[in-house]
Amino acid sequence: MSSRADARRNRQRLLETATRLFAERGAANVSMDELAAAAGVGKGTIYRSFGDRAGLALALLDESERELQEGLIRGEPPLGPGAPPPERVGAFVRAYVALLEEHVDLIVESQTASAGARYRSGAHGAWRDHLALLARTGGVDDSLLPDLILGTLDGSLYRHLRENRGFPPDLIADAVELVALGVFR
Amino acid sequence: MSSRADARRNRQRLLETATRLFAERGAANVSMDELAAAAGVGKGTIYRSFGDRAGLALALLDESERELQEGLIRGEPPLGPGAPPPERVGAFVRAYVALLEEHVDLIVESQTASAGARYRSGAHGAWRDHLALLARTGGVDDSLLPDLILGTLDGSLYRHLRENRGFPPDLIADAVELVALGVFR
DNA sequence: AACATAAACGGACTACAGTCCGCTTCTATT
DNA sequence: AATAGAAGCGGACTGTAGTCCGTTTATGTT
Known part of the structure; x- marks a missing residue:
């Protein structure tokens, strides 16, 4: 996987946070900014890990x-x-x-x-x-x-x-x- | 149709301008702002006539x-x-x-x-x-x-x-x- | 332990769809 | 022709996806 441990950790946190938020409020009602904030990372980190919104969905x-x-x-x-x-x-x-x-x-x-x-x-x-x-x-x-x-x-x-x-x-x-x-x- | 002549005229101009721009540069590369500017109307006029981008496409x-x-x-x-x-x-x-x-x-x-x-x-x-x-x-x-x-x-x-x-x-x-x-x- | 460096971060920034509302223009009525 | 009111207009504004780049941090090397 990624060579750096923090990247793996962030990715994992993003997946967990996204699963929770999407379940709570529906995927369509969760913006990337909200997800970043809820996961405690910068928005760039999401895009580094998943490329775009479709990539995040695919990962989930x-x-x-x-x-x-x-x-x-x-x-x-x-x-x-x-x-x-x-x-x-x-x-x-x-x-x-x-x-x-x-x-x-x-x-x-x-x-x-x-x-x-x-x-x-x-x-x-x-x-x-x-x-x-x-x-x-x-x-x-x-x-x-x-x-x-x-x-x-x-x-x-x-x-x-x-x-x-x-x-x-x-x-x-x-x-x-x-x-x-x-x-x- | 629309009761007002100017509305009909604007709609027609938008359809013509959109057809031309879309043909020239591909629909995906033409923003609603550009279309509005090219047709010489405000952006609100597009949305009044077509609802949204999908509505415009459907009209075309x-x-x-x-x-x-x-x-x-x-x-x-x-x-x-x-x-x-x-x-x-x-x-x-x-x-x-x-x-x-x-x-x-x-x-x-x-x-x-x-x-x-x-x-x-x-x-x-x-x-x-x-x-x-x-x-x-x-x-x-x-x-x-x-x-x-x-x-x-x-x-x-x-x-x-x-x-x-x-x-x-x-x-x-x-x-x-x-x-x-x-x-x- | 200190360092070098590449990987990763984060948030300001851009571009775009769609909304909103104060202002303008059309048109039916008199 | 004047007028009132509805229909329509336009562009500033909002929310959001995705980019960019200066700064920070993890990690292999000495």
């Missing part, structure tokens, strides 16, 4: 995203290896909807900054790779379909469907699964 | 979106009425990709502002309604699938696929069509 998502990745690689089937591709696609969709349900705010924050920050994140690449692998295994074109399926799992779309249109997570997951399986037939 | 998109809507309602099949639903879905996808190709920047701008501005726009509702009608006609669930298909046509995703991943419009349209037809089978 990191743990949950790693867990899901772990499940995909080493978990029990059908999420992990062993089950036929269509079932694994369904399991992934459900797991990702659970992630959305818990962290929409962060996921949306991670998208808001300058064009396509999230698409270039490591986690997003992992989801794409996973779906691409399943596609190849199932004999399906793997170049664009993974991105399109992930498009149906977009954060602001999910929030819109949940909050404005009133659909429950299960129904959304069912519909996304239907779309995904339509191409994995 | 209006003409092209109306054309597409017109094509859906009164155009020749397969875009217009008369062809079987799956063919009409394909035609819509291609037409929408053409719209994206021409106006990604504006479409992305129309999404950037506060949560889900675009989802609540009239045009987006029209696309959803259109796909929902086709779904019903084809005996397919129409509650969520239209939104998910539109999710695969998201502006920032499209830009990412075009600019970062290097796919040409045709391939993207093919893939989206495949996804859409997968559920409309």
Whole structure:
């Protein structure tokens, strides 16, 4: 990691403080100045550690995203290896909807900054790779379909469907699964 | 429209000036202050007319979106009425990709502002309604699938696929069509 | 322990979206 | 034509993301 201990400590404090503040008042209602003040550091320190607001959101998502990745690689089937591709696609969709349900705010924050920050994140690449692998295994074109399926799992779309249109997570997951399986037939 | 002639005139000038500036330097590189100055009005006038940046983008998109809507309602099949639903879905996808190709920047701008501005726009509702009608006609669930298909046509995703991943419009349209037809089978 | 130096810090500063409200201009009415 | 009131205007102001750079501090070296 960072060579200096104080930097690691500050980063850790920022992550903890951000988690708390975001939980208390909603990510969208916490400014970077407030976060800096609450964590007792200068604003520059946040930006040194995380680059920008999207980077902070991505860092806060990191743990949950790693867990899901772990499940995909080493978990029990059908999420992990062993089950036929269509079932694994369904399991992934459900797991990702659970992630959305818990962290929409962060996921949306991670998208808001300058064009396509999230698409270039490591986690997003992992989801794409996973779906691409399943596609190849199932004999399906793997170049664009993974991105399109992930498009149906977009954060602001999910929030819109949940909050404005009133659909429950299960129904959304069912519909996304239907779309995904339509191409994995 | 507005009751006052000067307001209509200012709105028109703003639309023309914005079109020109956006074309010259890219929408993302034109600030609201610059636009106001270039159009010779105060900044408040922009906000009175368009609400916010997303509203301005939506207004600039209006003409092209109306054309597409017109094509859906009164155009020749397969875009217009008369062809079987799956063919009409394909035609819509291609037409929408053409719209994206021409106006990604504006479409992305129309999404950037506060949560889900675009989802609540009239045009987006029209696309959803259109796909929902086709779904019903084809005996397919129409509650969520239209939104998910539109999710695969998201502006920032499209830009990412075009600019970062290097796919040409045709391939993207093919893939989206495949996804859409997968559920409309 | 003292030092050199690179890493990290912090807060003033910039640029920008969006708000607010006192002032101006249009227009319907007489 | 004069007028009153509503509609619209404009630019100073606010809040916030992100940058910049002079100052401070951690750490490896002697």
